[in-house]
Amino acid sequence: MSTQTEPIQPTGVGDDLMVVARIPFRTRARIWVLTRFIPPIFMFIFAIGLLELISVTEVLPAIVTPSPLTVLETMGRQATTSFLWENMWVTLQEGLLGFLIGSAIGISLGVGVGVSTFIARAVYPFVVLIQSMPRVALAPVFVALLGFGQSAKVLTAVAICFFPPLINTIVGLRNFDSDALLLMRSLRASRWQVFRKLLLPGALPMIFGGLKTAMTFAILGAIVGELTAATEGIGSLIDIAAFQLRMDAVYGYILWMSIVSLGIFGFMDWVDKRVVFWRDDARKTRLTDQE
């Protein structure tokens, strides 16, 4: 057993392995870095160059294809205004609130479906119905229902984002190890204990996956709601700028929103890696016994 726990010896310069390996480890590491980062950088430069080219040659109307440099300039100007950040905050509020409510609904319904056949039978047909519904199109309905304020946007976000946590909770709760259930049964665990100690933790990786998607959807929902009818929020800024044919401003708002969203998703990822630290564990190989 001691052989299993011994740390792997670090290979340094002058190590015998260095002589054996045809390509030294350091060079290999360098090659890895190059092959990892060169392609996306190349793609980025290519895309920006293409946009610049389209803008300079004016193959498309200049008004809809501002040069990337102009957009960058506009973004710099936008960032210095409190205007951008105040409206961004409005959108984030709607998105985050929608995310919280939507996830709560999704997870609770998912748990209900996962543990109770009755709830599963009652809810499932509607789940399928709602899934196939173009929920984005509900935004005008919510505006009609709740007016031009933030609540209609929150509701749009809820409607769009509750689904991934719901379906992932259902799938996650069903994805248990049958031997683990047998073990719990042999220990005479109650239904609650089976849920609390086996099914729920087992479902967490899936649930968190659903939450990450829900976050994207919630912000999307808030912006769709604002595009429908709003006086504040990033969506309304985009709407106004587009109406004025200020495409550089439109792209600027979109990019700023993307950057902030990226930060939020990064945070979600960070939380995810800490809460469900066992996510990437290799599935144990199980030999199936026919009995």
Added chain:
Amino acid sequence: MRREPERGVAGDVVEVRNVSKRFRKGDREFLALEGVDLRIREGEFVSLVGPSGCGKSTLLRMIGGLTPTTTGQVSVEGHVVDETHRDVALMFQAPTLFPWRTVLDNVLLPLEIDHRPTKDDVAKARALVSLVGLDEFVEHHPRELSGGMQQRVALSRVLVNDPRIMLLDEPFGALDEFTREALNVELADIVGRGKRTVVLVTHSVPEAVFLADRVVAMGTNPGRILGEIQVPFHRPREASLVRSSEFQDLTLEVRKLLGLE
């Protein structure tokens, strides 16, 4: 579990009487077990050995109250088994550890199901983890352990409840030859000390003989008991036992019972 007056020979912890089990697969019915009679004495180590489909795992689960019998009766400690009961602890081929729990918390699970673990419980779990040689890993998570180490944790978890009967379903079947042998020696040692009743299911004849006081050979179509052989070697048993001619002779006899020779 229903209370019933003691029956059978005194000292029999497990009594399987004329048990059969039918499974239905679609329209076809198939007989997993037929006419099985088995008595296991207190403190006895019994190996059930046989090919896939001989119903040995089914029989094991019946003793644990996890699978109902179609006909016949299983009694444990004089009581008819008709649901899961606290006298047994189960161990599977896969370690079946919970990846979100530390080694210690995995071992504590059976106690936790029963009551809020006390300081004594934690001390006991720690002692069991060190019994299987994993002191330094108490606070680690299963993913940081090799397959053999994970199965050691599973072994500690089986022992933590002080079960009257240990039911081991090919516990080391998924491990490599070396780890498997090392763990078998350890298991023989641990079991020998505790005077526990153990039922082991295995595909491996040498494993069955090395560990058991009695080897029960089982066959297929329908799943049934072909015969049994007493293993006279006293404990503790050393790894070198498998090289002795007596051991070789005994495995040969079991192989004959199984129709392999």
